[in-house]
Amino acid sequence: MASPVDPNDVLMTGENSFIRLSLDGGATLSTRASHWRVLWCPAGAGHALFIQSPLTDGGVRIYSDSIAVTRWLQRTIEALLFPAFADTGLPVTGAKFARSGDPRGTAVETVTSVTERILLTWYDCIEPFVLTMAPGTNNRPIGVFSTFFPAKSAQIEMSGRFAPGAPWAEMRGDRQSSSACLAWSETWVKPKG
Numbered sequence: 638m639a640s641p642v643d644p645n646d647v648l649m650t651g652e653n654s655f656i657r658l659s660l661d662g663g664a665t666l667s668t669r670a671s672h673w674r675v676l677w678c679p680a681g682a683g684h685a686l687f688i689q690s691p692l693t694d695g696g697v698r699i700y701s702d703s704i705a706v707t708r709w710l711q712r713t714i715e716a717l718l719f720p721a722f723a724d725t726g727l728p729v730t731g732a733k734f735a736r737s738g739d740p741r742g743t744a745v746e747t748v749t750s751v752t753e754r755i756l757l758t759w760y761d762c763i764e765p766f767v768l769t770m771a772p773g774t775n776n777r778p779i780g781v782f783s784t785f786f787p788a789k790s791a792q793i794e795m796s797g798r799f800a801p802g803a804p805w806a807e808m809r810g811d812r813q814s815s816s817a818c819l820a821w822s823e824t825w826v827k828p829k830g
Contacts, residue, residue, distance in 0.1 A: 645772060645826035648713060648779060649678035653823050654746065656757055656791045657816035658690075658802030667691065667802035670793055671722060672746050672757055673710055674734070680709035684734040686748050686755065687715065687722040692795040697721050700732035700748050700755070714825060717777050740765065740786040744819055755795045759788035759819055766812045768820075772828050783823035785809070791817035 652674040658667050668690035675682055683703025689696065699722075701707040707729050716723040732750040740762040748755040765786045772780040793800040804817035 643782075643826065644829055645780060646829050647677075648825040648827050649675060649710075650824040651676040651678075651682075652819075652821050653714075653783070654757070654759070654819045654821070655817065656759070656793055657804065658791070658793070658800055659805055659816070660802045663805035663807065663816060668793060668800040669719065670757060671715070671719065672748075673706075674736075675703075675706050675710070678706060678709055678713075680705040682706065684732075684748075685710055685729075686732070686734075686746075686757075687719075688755070688793070689721060690793065690795075690800045692793070692798055692800050697724065697727055699727055699729045700750055701729050702732060702734060704729050714779070717779070740788075740819055744786075753796050755793065757791070757793050759786070759791045759817055761789035762786045762819070763789060763813060763815075766809075766814075768809065772826065779825055779827045781823060781825050783820045785814060786819040786821070787813065787815040788817040788819065789815060791815075 654672045656670045670688040673685040683706035685701040685707040711723045732748050735747045738744040743760040746757040768783045791804045804815045
């Protein structure tokens with residue numbers, strides 16, 4: 638009988654929702670945002686938002702309520718996902734994080750620092766699916782399992798200004814997805830030992 642337990646070691650569990658916007662249907666990106674809600678990792682628990690957009694004058698900004706978790710994410714996962722977000726020399730702005738809504742209507746992540754208020758909004762979600770990528774998939778040494786809620790529509794607002802562009806449709810395996818997904822119940826794993 639096959640074991641019901643995944644053979645890998647757990648690196649992190651939580652969420653990593655994202656929004657990628659484009660002015661030309663995905664040929665080029667205008668804005669990229671990666672929102673983490675870490676329930677557990679070796680550095681603790683906490684939240685982080687990585688964003689690169691005209692709203693940030695094209696540079697990368699990082700907001701977090703746990704610098705230790707943020708630096709761990711940069712070294713361990715973001716280095717594989719998007720190297721620009723993995724620069725541990727970038728400053729981290731302290732912020733508070735809150736969620737409202739859900740994929741059946743509108744889901745909003747609110748990130749509030751001393752000087753800024755950022756709202757990441759997902760809506761018009763289509764059928765969810767479970768993403769399963771074992772270590773070694775796409776030449777990555779670590780793997781991930783996550784429930785994706787793809788959104789046909791999404792926006793990012795920063796202190797009253799809106800990021801330009803819109804998400805675009807894309808396939809993940811045989812499932813319809815988009816460049817803006819709520820990625821919940823997400824667990825990253827590494828080979829045992």
